[in-house]
Amino acid sequence: xxxxxWYGKKDVRVEQVPDPKILNKRDAIVKISSTAICGSDxxxxxxxxxxxxxxxxxxxxxxxxxVEVGPEVKxxxxxxxxxxxxxxxxxxxxxxxxxMYSLCENSNPNAWMAEKMFGHSPCGIxxxxxLTGGYAGGQAEYARVPFADVGTLKxxxxxxxxxxxxxxxxxxxxxxGAEMCDIKQGDTIAIWGCGPVGQFxxxxxxxxxxxxxxxxxxxxxxxxxxxxxxxxxxxYEEQDTYETxxxxxxxxxPDACIDDVGMEAFGGHGIGYxxxxxxxxxxxxxxxxxxxxxxxxxxxxxGTVSVIGVYGGFIDKFPMxxxxxxxxxxxxxxCHVQRYWGKLLERIExxxxxxxxxxxxxxxxxxxxxxxxxxxxxxxxxxKVVMKP
Amino acid sequence: xxxxxxEIRTRTENVEQGRDRQNGRSPAGLKNxxxxxxARGLGWFxxxxxxxxxxxxxxxxxxxxxxxxxxxxIRLFGLREIASGxxxxxxxxxxxxxxxSRVAGDALDIASLVKAFTSSKSSKGRVAFAxxxxxxxxxxxxxxxxxxxxxxxxxxxxxxxxIINSSPEELYEFWHNFExxxxxxxxxxxxxxxxxxxxxxxxxxPAGGTVKWDAEVTDDRPNELIAWRSLxxxxxxxxxxxxxxxxxxxxxxxxKVEVEYSPPGGALGSLVAKLFGEEPEQQISDDLRCLKxxxxxGEVVVSDGTIWDNALLTQRPPQPVPGEEMSKxxxxxx
Ligand SMILES: NC(=O)c1ccc[n+]([C@@H]2O[C@H](COP(=O)([O-])OP(=O)(O)OC[C@H]3O[C@@H](n4cnc5c(N)ncnc54)[C@H](O)[C@@H]3O)[C@@H](O)[C@H]2O)c1
Ligand SMILES: [Zn+2]
Ligand SMILES: [Zn+2]
Numbered sequence: 001x002x003x004x005x006w007y008g009k010k011d012v013r014v015e016q017v018p019d020p021k022i023l024n025k026r027d028a029i030v031k032i033s034s035t036a037i038c039g040s041d042x043x044x045x046x047x048x049x050x051x052x053x054x055x056x057x058x059x060x061x062x063x064x065x066x067v068e069v070g071p072e073v074k075x076x077x078x079x080x081x082x083x084x085x086x087x088x089x090x091x092x093x094x095x096x097x098x099x100m101y102s103l104c105e106n107s108n109p110n111a112w113m114a115e116k117m118f119g120h121s122p123c124g125i126x127x128x129x130x131l132t133g134g135y136a137g138g139q140a141e142y143a144r145v146p147f148a149d150v151g152t153l154k155x156x157x158x159x160x161x162x163x164x165x166x167x168x169x170x171x172x173x174x175x176x177g178a179e180m181c182d183i184k185q186g187d188t189i190a191i192w193g194c195g196p197v198g199q200f201x202x203x204x205x206x207x208x209x210x211x212x213x214x215x216x217x218x219x220x221x222x223x224x225x226x227x228x229x230x231x232x233x234x235x236y237e238e239q240d241t242y243e244t245x246x247x248x249x250x251x252x253x254p255d256a257c258i259d260d261v262g263m264e265a266f267g268g269h270g271i272g273y274x275x276x277x278x279x280x281x282x283x284x285x286x287x288x289x290x291x292x293x294x295x296x297x298x299x300x301x302x303g304t305v306s307v308i309g310v311y312g313g314f315i316d317k318f319p320m321x322x323x324x325x326x327x328x329x330x331x332x333x334x335c336h337v338q339r340y341w342g343k344l345l346e347r348i349e350x351x352x353x354x355x356x357x358x359x360x361x362x363x364x365x366x367x368x369x370x371x372x373x374x375x376x377x378x379x380x381x382x383x384k385v386v387m388k389p
Numbered sequence: 390x391x392x393x394x395x396e397i398r399t400r401t402e403n404v405e406q407g408r409d410r411q412n413g414r415s416p417a418g419l420k421n422x423x424x425x426x427x428a429r430g431l432g433w434f435x436x437x438x439x440x441x442x443x444x445x446x447x448x449x450x451x452x453x454x455x456x457x458x459x460x461x462x463i464r465l466f467g468l469r470e471i472a473s474g475x476x477x478x479x480x481x482x483x484x485x486x487x488x489x490s491r492v493a494g495d496a497l498d499i500a501s502l503v504k505a506f507t508s509s510k511s512s513k514g515r516v517a518f519a520x521x522x523x524x525x526x527x528x529x530x531x532x533x534x535x536x537x538x539x540x541x542x543x544x545x546x547x548x549x550x551x552i553i554n555s556s557p558e559e560l561y562e563f564w565h566n567f568e569x570x571x572x573x574x575x576x577x578x579x580x581x582x583x584x585x586x587x588x589x590x591x592x593x594x595p596a597g598g599t600v601k602w603d604a605e606v607t608d609d610r611p612n613e614l615i616a617w618r619s620l621x622x623x624x625x626x627x628x629x630x631x632x633x634x635x636x637x638x639x640x641x642x643x644x645k646v647e648v649e650y651s652p653p654g655g656a657l658g659s660l661v662a663k664l665f666g667e668e669p670e671q672q673i674s675d676d677l678r679c680l681k682x683x684x685x686x687g688e689v690v691v692s693d694g695t696i697w698d699n700a701l702l703t704q705r706p707p708q709p710v711p712g713e714e715m716s717k718x719x720x721x722x723x
Contacts, residue, residue, distance in 0.1 A: 005708070020709040023691050050432070053694065055706035072687065090686045094554060094640065106682050109695040110704075112671060116437050124692065127707070134694020134707045144709070146690065314471065 003140035004368035009047040020144035025072035028148035034161040035062040051130040059139030060086035060126040082152035085337035088124035091150035102334035141389040162356035172340040174200020177308035180331040181256035188212040192291040193260035194222035221381040253300035262309025263287035289315040307332035358384040365389040435474025442467025551677040554641040557633035573679035600624035
């Protein structure tokens with residue numbers, strides 16, 4: 001089959017690779033009908049996540065048709081149309097039973113690596129380095145889906161791919177970012193990052209009862225899409241984010257802040273960015289926590305900072321004094337996709353939202369290298385790329 | 390019933406063959422793969438040692454024989470280790486610069502050890518040992534090296550535990566049938582019960598080949614504990630026990646394993662094994678994790694990258710395994 005493989009920094013290639021096989025009894029093989037490029041893939045593309053191997057197949061947002069099932073798959077059969085969740089979860093362990101699927105204790109065969117890096121291991125993830133398991137990803141014609149009963153959601157035939165594909169990651173992820181804010185009526189929520197994940201956080205914050213959403217980015221078309229979703233916006237290249245937020249909230253600060261940017265934030269205000277960029281280049285710091293620092297400083301006393309943007313290792317100049325003295329709550333995590341996707345599918349069916357709104361580019365899988373290039377560089381007003389094998 | 394992992398695993402699991410497999414299969418551009426993998430191995434050491442230095446500077450100070458008051462310095466070394474470890478990963482294809490930062494770091498270590506040598510408070514024997522060690526293995530984990538050398542035989546003691554969502558009764562029963570053990574202990578080839586409380590064990594050694602021993606059960610308390618010891622004439626002398634303790638709150642069982650043994654090749658063999666990701670401590674914690682998978686999901690879970698093994702140098706890139714390779718190894722196992 002053909003698949004999009006990682007070969008190094010800013011180097012991905014579509015190649016001929018072997019077809020996947022059933023390796024464990026609860027596996028299924030899915031023939032992929034649509035697959036997307038995620039902001040998380042950019043961290044791999046720019047090589048900020050360790051333990052990548054040349055030839056790794058990328059991709060963790062995909063859907064398709066079940067074409068083969070292992071002997072112990074119970075609720076899925078050949079021919080089912082399914083969306084696949086990016087966390088690989090067993091459904092039986094302590095965490096899966098509490099619906100904390102991205103913390104599954106059994107799905108990362110390389111848990112030892114993650115333990116060295118993080119102290120404990122998260123779940124396995126498709127196409128996301130050896131640290132999270134060394135699983136082949138879904139930017140391919142076929143994929144092996146372990147624990148298929150837990151890791152797939154059946155979707156009705158009548159709904160087009162573009163409406164349901166993002167249940168695999170970014171819709172539940174954006175939603176979880178908002179849910180972790182514990183939104184009360186009348187709340188103002190500030191969201192750093194208007195990428196695809198930020199766009200879903202904006203819509204979800206309103207769904208969950210926020211009165212005001214303030215979205216922060218510097219890319220005009222992303223800010224425009226945020227406004228179309230009902231948010232007020234701050235272009236941090238033109239306005240100082242902290243000052244503007246204080247002005248908008250009478251000096252108190254937003255009730256909760258969401259970091260939908262992650263480890264590769266850019267910074268408007270020079271010195272912090274240069275400091276982090278330099279340390280990152282020297283390997284002395286892995287992540288640039290510019291948006292996170294800002295979110296903490298801006299959040300109102302006693303508020304919540306919800307961290308959805310991915311961090312891979314160590315950060316510097318973390319304002320712990322601000323967190324402690326002002327009773328802030330920090331909540332974070334890889335999304336527990338399977339906890340949310342059922343009810344979000346219902347919302348799509350009811351017509352509350354059509355997740356297809358974020359798609360700006362439709363391509364063939366063969367064009368993946370070009371897709372990565374324009375998405376990474378935000379060229380051609382690119383916000384989300386969906387590919388067909 | 391054997392697990393899938395077992396069925397598909399090659400029996401001859403030495404590093405050379407791992408290399409051949411990889412060179413034979415990989416697309417062009419992987420020639421320097423092993424140097425890279427080694428570099429990445431060093432990256433893990435840096436992070437591991439760095440964390441030990443940051444979290445337990447006193448213990449590290451004690452082992453290296455330097456003054457306890459220097460823990461701040463040791464913490465700094467820890468951060469430097471972590472940074473160079475992370476650097477090795479981040480540099481991607483050519484981790485040379487980060488390796489140089491390691492070498493510079495080692496020079497720093499040596500300099501400070503020399504300083505410790507000349508200060509009256511340090512115990513010279515230990516410092517001499519630590520210096521030699523840093524010089525010889527370029528900052529391979531001093532902690533482990535010390536442990537390995539603390540008794541003449543190079544005996545190793547490992548204690549590991551894991552929490553599993555099964556009852557002590559189920560776990561005891563499963564473990565007590567020793568022939569089940571190879572389903573989750575990846576280095577065991579087979580265990581055969583040979584008589585009342587006696588069994589014959591065959592395991593694969595890190596450098597290829599096998600080691601064999603006979604064992605007898607020395608203590609057996611239903612649903613609670615099994616203890617064993619190897620008999621005269623074993624390739625690997627070992628004593629061990631496994632305990633099953635009911636976890637609080639109905640959260641299953643805490644399984645605790647304690648093993649003491651003299652690894653083949655002694656301390657040096659063990660250092661080499663460590664570099665190749667097969668150090669005893671790692672092995673046992675991996676085995677316990679696989680036991681958890683067998684109990685909780687019914688078999689050992691594999692990915693494309695870890696289908697043969699999850700040690701550092703034997704992982705493949707996460708791409709599906711070609712059919713020929715799969716059937717070749719299957720016939721090798723049968
Ligand atoms: N937690 C999870 O489960 C999960 C799942 C998917 C994605 N993610 C992460 O969420 C993050 C966003 O994903 P995405 O697909 O939207 O990626 P993206 O790269 O398209 O979006 C990031 C946006 O942040 C903006 N940005 C950069 N620096 C900023 C700053 N200082 N202040 C404000 N905005 C800034 C960028 O202009 C960009 O529009 C990534 O880190 C991704 O890895 C997490
Ligand atoms: Zn994603
Ligand atoms: Zn689980």
